[in-house]
Amino acid sequence: MQRILIFATLLTLLVSCQQRRDATLVAAAISMRHALLDLGEAYEEHHPRAAVRFHFASSGVLVQQAAQGAPFDVLILAGEEEMNRLAAAGHIEPATRRVVATNRLILAVPRGGRRPARLEDLRETSFQRIALGSPGLVPAGRYAAQALRRSGLWDTLQPRLLFSLDAAQTVEYLQRDEVDAAFLYRSDAVEFPWLDVALELDPDLHAPIRYEAVLVRDAPDPAGGREFLKLLQDSLAEVVLRNHGFAPAAP
Numbered sequence: 001m002q003r004i005l006i007f008a009t010l011l012t013l014l015v016s017c018q019q020r021r022d023a024t025l026v027a028a029a030i031s032m033r034h035a036l037l038d039l040g041e042a043y044e045e046h047h048p049r050a051a052v053r054f055h056f057a058s059s060g061v062l063v064q065q066a067a068q069g070a071p072f073d074v075l076i077l078a079g080e081e082e083m084n085r086l087a088a089a090g091h092i093e094p095a096t097r098r099v100v101a102t103n104r105l106i107l108a109v110p111r112g113g114r115r116p117a118r119l120e121d122l123r124e125t126s127f128q129r130i131a132l133g134s135p136g137l138v139p140a141g142r143y144a145a146q147a148l149r150r151s152g153l154w155d156t157l158q159p160r161l162l163f164s165l166d167a168a169q170t171v172e173y174l175q176r177d178e179v180d181a182a183f184l185y186r187s188d189a190v191e192f193p194w195l196d197v198a199l200e201l202d203p204d205l206h207a208p209i210r211y212e213a214v215l216v217r218d219a220p221d222p223a224g225g226r227e228f229l230k231l232l233q234d235s236l237a238e239v240v241l242r243n244h245g246f247a248p249a250a251p
Contacts, residue, residue: 023051024224027066028076030056031103031140031167032211034191035244036076042240043231050224058166060137066091066216073225076100076213076232079139083212096215099249100232101241103209104186105143105201110177115198119151119205122181127160131173131182134163139209140170144183147205171195185209190245210249 028036033056040052057065059077063085066072075092077083086092107122109115114126122130133141141163148154162179164170171192173179181198189195203209213232215225231237238248 023053026074027055027072029078058138073219093215101211101246108195127180129179131162131179143206187245
């Protein structure tokens with residue numbers, strides 16, 4: 001079913017782009033949706049003759065779509081591992097690869113729910129359903145899995161884990177009170193202020209959370225893609241990203 005959905009989305013993209021190629025197409029991790037929509041408005045203000053369109057999905061899905069020929073100009077992924085796979089396959093322009101933001105992992109609970117004071121409290125029977133992104137598709141899920149393993153909790157909690165296809169679905173699980181806790185990004189707590197953040201995870205428990213942007217090899221609009229990459233390095237982008245809960249890339 002997952003492969004069918006990816007193929008259907010890819011087909012829609014191809015048809016859409018054949019009908020309209022007057023815009024730079026930026027494919028990005030769904031956790032950056034709100035920040036990039038704001039940046040897109042700024043981009044079009046600074047480039048009145050240009051337009052930018054966005055396609056959002058989990059980083060793992062974007063990797064598969066790019067490998068299958070999706071007409072992306074720019075890719076922004078939430079994991080170095082995903083970008084490394086595209087680089088090894090020759091799908092990106094490596095000289096344009098840049099870290100544009102960082103993030104932190106949080107544990108959130110439903111409003112009024114039990115709030116663990118530390119990660120080890122998830123062993124308690126009150127946490128029967130714990131949501132995280134599917135580690136093979138969603139970098140946030142992979143970081144959460146790393147943290148659970150390094151904390152010695154993975155084997156105990158694995159039967160209670162509910163895997164989602166992306167961060168948006170994880171948020172929905174919490175919103176509908178279908179889980180007792182969920183691993184998300186700090187930026188998600190900014191976008192969804194109703195989230196009850198129980199704790200912020202120690203970054204030493206998982207790989208660094210870095211968002212990387214790159215120009216896609218054989219991009220239909222390489223000039224527009226390069227211009228958008230410049231915007232991501234601008235001080236305006238740093239302000240917008242901070243406002244949405246991201247931290248700037250390390251100098």
